[in-house]
Amino acid sequence: MAALPKVEVAAAGAKQSAVINFLKESPKNLLIGGKFVAAKSGKVFESINPANEEVLALVAEGDAADIDEAVKAARGAFEQGRWPSMRPAERARYLFKVADLIEAHSEELAELETLDNGKPIWESRVVDVPFAAETFRYYAGWVTKIYGETNPSDPSMFNFTLHEPVGVCGQIIPWNFPLLMASWKLAPALACGNTVILKPAEQTPLTALRLGELILEAGLPDGVVNVIPGFGPTAGGAIAAHPGIDKVAFTGSTEVGKEILKASAGNLKRISLELGGKSPNIIFPDTDMKRAVGSAMMGVFMTQGQVCCAGTRIFVEQGIYEQFAEALSQGAQKMTLGNPLDPKTKMGPVVSREQYDRVMGYVKIGKDEGAKVAAGGEAAGGKGYFIKPTVFTGVCNEMRIAREEIFGPVAATIPFKDEDDAVLQGNDTTYGLAAAVWTRDVSRAVRVARRLKAGTVWVNTYGVLDPISPFGGYKQSGFGRELGRYALELYTQVKSVFVAL
Numbered sequence: 415m416a417a418l419p420k421v422e423v424a425a426a427g428a429k430q431s432a433v434i435n436f437l438k439e440s441p442k443n444l445l446i447g448g449k450f451v452a453a454k455s456g457k458v459f460e461s462i463n464p465a466n467e468e469v470l471a472l473v474a475e476g477d478a479a480d481i482d483e484a485v486k487a488a489r490g491a492f493e494q495g496r497w498p499s500m501r502p503a504e505r506a507r508y509l510f511k512v513a514d515l516i517e518a519h520s521e522e523l524a525e526l527e528t529l530d531n532g533k534p535i536w537e538s539r540v541v542d543v544p545f546a547a548e549t550f551r552y553y554a555g556w557v558t559k560i561y562g563e564t565n566p567s568d569p570s571m572f573n574f575t576l577h578e579p580v581g582v583c584g585q586i587i588p589w590n591f592p593l594l595m596a597s598w599k600l601a602p603a604l605a606c607g608n609t610v611i612l613k614p615a616e617q618t619p620l621t622a623l624r625l626g627e628l629i630l631e632a633g634l635p636d637g638v639v640n641v642i643p644g645f646g647p648t649a650g651g652a653i654a655a656h657p658g659i660d661k662v663a664f665t666g667s668t669e670v671g672k673e674i675l676k677a678s679a680g681n682l683k684r685i686s687l688e689l690g691g692k693s694p695n696i697i698f699p700d701t702d703m704k705r706a707v708g709s710a711m712m713g714v715f716m717t718q719g720q721v722c723c724a725g726t727r728i729f730v731e732q733g734i735y736e737q738f739a740e741a742l743s744q745g746a747q748k749m750t751l752g753n754p755l756d757p758k759t760k761m762g763p764v765v766s767r768e769q770y771d772r773v774m775g776y777v778k779i780g781k782d783e784g785a786k787v788a789a790g791g792e793a794a795g796g797k798g799y800f801i802k803p804t805v806f807t808g809v810c811n812e813m814r815i816a817r818e819e820i821f822g823p824v825a826a827t828i829p830f831k832d833e834d835d836a837v838l839q840g841n842d843t844t845y846g847l848a849a850a851v852w853t854r855d856v857s858r859a860v861r862v863a864r865r866l867k868a869g870t871v872w873v874n875t876y877g878v879l880d881p882i883s884p885f886g887g888y889k890q891s892g893f894g895r896e897l898g899r900y901a902l903e904l905y906t907q908v909k910s911v912f913v914a915l
């Protein structure tokens with residue numbers, strides 16, 4: 415058995431006593447059937463604070479045996495429980511309650527997220543936690559508005575449709591927005607009456623477990639939400655292959671997305687995949703340069719660049735390329751990198767040693783490919799996985815740093831000649847998650863937005879997401895749309911009923 419974590423050291427700087435108390439209850443157990451239980455194997459793994467490399471908590475390590483138990487609990491809650499068949503207004507009330515509880519515990523959740531993930535506290539406070547609450551509230555509103563239709567059948571028949579839940583859903587999420595991804599997955603699934611097995615990423619299991627506690631506090635029936643931390647190939651793989659799971663929703667790497675699709679074939683699970691990106695942010699000269707630079711910085715450096723829709727390929731019209739790259743590099747150099755619990759910190763560490771090595775590997779690849787480091791290009795040194803915000807200039811779209819998802823604070827700036835060239839280069843990628851265009855010319859903005867092959871296009875802004883609007887990928891960025899009313903399609907199936915009159 416691993417030694418107990420030194421919580422005061424690992425969580426130094428945390429102000430919320432609720433966070434310290436949560437971390438001290440060690441190990442953190444799996445949520446199955448309304449109870450927190452140890453893994454059947456008895457195994458635990460460490461969740462690390464990436465800012466100081468200390469162990470925050472020991473977490474029960476779920477694997478296939480625990481997924482089996484969770485499937486039984488979720489199946490029972492679906493087939494025998496009240497959840498799918500209760501009055502919609504009542505189910506809505508539970509989801510409103512979860513939103514209220516997230517808000518009531520917002521500072522606690524923000525600190526816990528920052529400790530486990532490394533993202534700066536301002537982000538956890540302004541983005542992750544409030545957006546999570548809003549997502550639950552948004553889908554709570556949908557519960558009472560899931561309509562079927564009556565169809566113009568032959569007069570001897572009455573035909574109508576029912577939009578019914580899919581059943582037991584497995585949801586596998588990444589570590590970049592742990593609480594928020596849990597909310598994007600859980601809220602629509604629950605709104606539609608499904609029951610869920612959620613597998614948080616092994617790097618960041620803590621806020622999902624705390625959310626599990628809040629969900630119990632909100633009074634959802636046992637087994638409706640099960641939370642099983644564990645590793646990808648074991649716990650995640652067991653979800654993807656399990657014959658008792660009806661649907662899998664996954665956010666993560668394209669590589670694993672393909673594995674999940676293959677594993678799902680056994681019982682033809684419904685699959686939705688939200689995968690990687692290499693999104694183009696296209697800057698024309700007729701734009702507010704100051705805003706474009708600031709937005710491009712946020713677009714590529716937020717959450718240390720570990721964002722699936724990060725604007726990592728910044729295409730700048732050749733006439734303003736030098737000036738833009740210079741301003742971006744200066745901005746990057748001024749970003750305060752440091753203790754993520756400090757409200758003044760703009761950038762924290764990347765999430766793990768593995769991610770640190772991967773990102774630093776790409777920085778080296780960029781240099782070897784002949785791109786020029788205009789800012790950063792090195793680690794910050796000392797304890798923690800800190801990497802300086804990095805801007806490469808002189809990049810061409812064929813280089814690996816322009817083609818492969820780096821998932822770290824690394825921007826590739828690339829010049830373009832004209833509108834056609836911008837669209838051609840922007841679309842020249844295997845991904846298609848998001849894109850942006852900056853111009854004051856409305857016609858050009860709409861033309862380019864239409865031509866870009868991406869699931870989301872921003873005009874004169876970057877990274878705006880909202881529960882009201884669908885999010886998902888073209889090409890190898892995946893399929894299915896989360897958020898908005900589109901997510902209801904992921905979590906319902908349509909039944910047509912004919913009644914002979």
Ligand code: NAI
Pocket residue numbers: 586587588589590613614615616644645646647649650651652654665666667668670671673674688689690691721722772819820821
């Ligand atoms: P990953 O895709 O391996 O992990 C994401 C989730 O999938 C985690 O919960 C993990 O446990 C699970 N998983 C891993 N292997 C699995 C398997 N065989 N079956 C079922 N579930 C499995 O991503 P990883 O390794 O953390 O990061 C590698 C790269 O993936 C990043 O550098 C980035 O490029 C990309 N990525 C993209 C994300 C996005 O939001 N689109 C999020 C995280 C990573």
Ligand code: MG
Pocket residue numbers: 646667670
């Ligand atoms: Mg992986």
